[in-house]
Amino acid sequence: MKNKYFILFNIRYLYFIVLLLSIQSCEKLVEIDLPNNQINTEDVFKDINTTKSALANLYSNVRETRLFRGGTLGASCNLDLYTDNMISFGQNNPFYTNFITAADIDKSFFWSLSFTDIYAINTFIERLSASSYIEEDNKKVFLGEAYLLRALYHQYLTQLFGAIPYVTSTDYKINSAISKIPVGNVLESSEGDLKSALALLPQDYRHPEHIYPNRTVAELLLAQNYLLQKQYVLAEQTAKAVVANPLFKMESDLNKVFKKQAKSTLWQISTETYSTYDADYIFNTLPPTRVVLQPNLVNTFSEQDLRFQNWIKEVTDGTTSYYHAYKYKNKENNTDEYSIVFRIEEAYFILMEALAYQNRTAEAVHYLNLIRHRAGLLPLPETLSKEEFINEMLSESRREFFTEGGHRFFDLKRNNKLHILKMVKPNWEDKHALLPIPEGEILLNPNLLPQNNGY
Numbered sequence: 001m002k003n004k005y006f007i008l009f010n011i012r013y014l015y016f017i018v019l020l021l022s023i024q025s026c027e028k029l030v031e032i033d034l035p036n037n038q039i040n041t042e043d044v045f046k047d048i049n050t051t052k053s054a055l056a057n058l059y060s061n062v063r064e065t066r067l068f069r070g071g072t073l074g075a076s077c078n079l080d081l082y083t084d085n086m087i088s089f090g091q092n093n094p095f096y097t098n099f100i101t102a103a104d105i106d107k108s109f110f111w112s113l114s115f116t117d118i119y120a121i122n123t124f125i126e127r128l129s130a131s132s133y134i135e136e137d138n139k140k141v142f143l144g145e146a147y148l149l150r151a152l153y154h155q156y157l158t159q160l161f162g163a164i165p166y167v168t169s170t171d172y173k174i175n176s177a178i179s180k181i182p183v184g185n186v187l188e189s190s191e192g193d194l195k196s197a198l199a200l201l202p203q204d205y206r207h208p209e210h211i212y213p214n215r216t217v218a219e220l221l222l223a224q225n226y227l228l229q230k231q232y233v234l235a236e237q238t239a240k241a242v243v244a245n246p247l248f249k250m251e252s253d254l255n256k257v258f259k260k261q262a263k264s265t266l267w268q269i270s271t272e273t274y275s276t277y278d279a280d281y282i283f284n285t286l287p288p289t290r291v292v293l294q295p296n297l298v299n300t301f302s303e304q305d306l307r308f309q310n311w312i313k314e315v316t317d318g319t320t321s322y323y324h325a326y327k328y329k330n331k332e333n334n335t336d337e338y339s340i341v342f343r344i345e346e347a348y349f350i351l352m353e354a355l356a357y358q359n360r361t362a363e364a365v366h367y368l369n370l371i372r373h374r375a376g377l378l379p380l381p382e383t384l385s386k387e388e389f390i391n392e393m394l395s396e397s398r399r400e401f402f403t404e405g406g407h408r409f410f411d412l413k414r415n416n417k418l419h420i421l422k423m424v425k426p427n428w429e430d431k432h433a434l435l436p437i438p439e440g441e442i443l444l445n446p447n448l449l450p451q452n453n454g455y
Helices: 002-021 048-064 075-082 105-130 136-161 183-200 215-228 232-243 277-281 306-311 345-356 361-374 386-401 407-414 418-423 439-444
Strands: 086-088 265-269 291-293 312-316 321-325 339-343
Touching: 048 105, 048 136, 048 265, 075 086, 075 291, 075 407, 105 136, 105 439, 136 183, 136 215, 183 215, 215 232, 215 265, 215 339, 215 345, 232 345, 277 321, 291 321, 306 312, 306 386, 339 345, 345 361, 345 386, 361 386, 386 407, 407 418
Parallel strands: none
Antiparallel strands: 086 291, 265 339, 312 321
16 A cells, blocks of 8 residues: 555656646746747756746646635635635535535645645756756746745645645655644745745836736735734734835726736736636526625625625526626636736735734724725724724725635634634534645655644
8 A cells, every 4th residue: 555655646746747847838927939849857947938938837837726726616715615705506515514524625636736836846946046057137036936936835725724844845755754844834934935035036027917926925925924923013014015115006996906907916827818717706697506605795895885886796586686706807708807816905904913913903993994995985993992903804804805815714713713603604613724634645644644633
């Protein structure tokens, strides 16, 4: 049995080495056309164009992997089903029923495919670092982007699974027996990668449409990292640098927020002329066949809220009504929408949360009121208590970021509020704060034990 899993492990990683090196055109992410024949390992990093294509493949992985993919197959949708933002129709979704086991394939996709992507990132870092053919200025930028991607994956995985390995090696002997490290150590390692990215990345974007991250994206992720580490002063300082950046501003027109020219977008993934996966939420006939917005969410919006008017659409047969997310509007004939990874509004929420936990509630209310003002809502009083503010902040974040990046789950978890889900989901348990480590991965590597509590 041991030999069987050893062989499977090697086949998995051999496949993805070949995938990285057999680079093909990836829509607009790739800036050149490559020959159809396979490229040798050494040759990839001898040429600026093939190096760019190898990096473009990493971004294609981000777009396609379940961890960051938008729409109904990605973690964002599943985490909204897991919490109280969505209802599942026509499928037995274990996230919606909160009946997840260590054998569930969707959750395994979050883990196994993400670590496969991390392996590809590590291969890129290792080979590019050793190359003497790429000019130093280009090498710095490309390595900065790769360090950012490695931190991004680990930072999100540890929020889902708790203690995980922080993988920086391409040695299969090391990776096949690597052990978990505590969440705090994962975040420290992620912080180190993000600081490396900050030192290497310029403020100028490598592409005018923001389809590759710049220094500000690294700052946003670092602010998020500090918030997770409860280093609130550093989270405040870093988020303020993002908010103050003149390159970005909140769009006053809510219909422009999810267009590819939005001034609020820090980083988005190109989909060329294809519709974004996030347009999958749209349906025009009843009954729904996939997912709908939870009435518990829809009812939190006032009719005056411009987000309700512009980002949610009702579908009715005259008797029954259902609502779907309508942030992305092009289900076909897409010409002006990419899939947004980060937008400036997230920096505002990181900043206000960091201020609240420093007991500077009046300052935090100021930033929350900027969000409310753009939504056409009246301001909240600066006299709110800390607890009142946190509740208002979580409600506002829910209305702002539904169907985006699993915000609802991560926000409630970070603020010790997951228990409120029991009002909508009576079977919610404390163990649901973490997903189980996939059973197959533990069989491959027993050093991933112990399994998360309750599974």
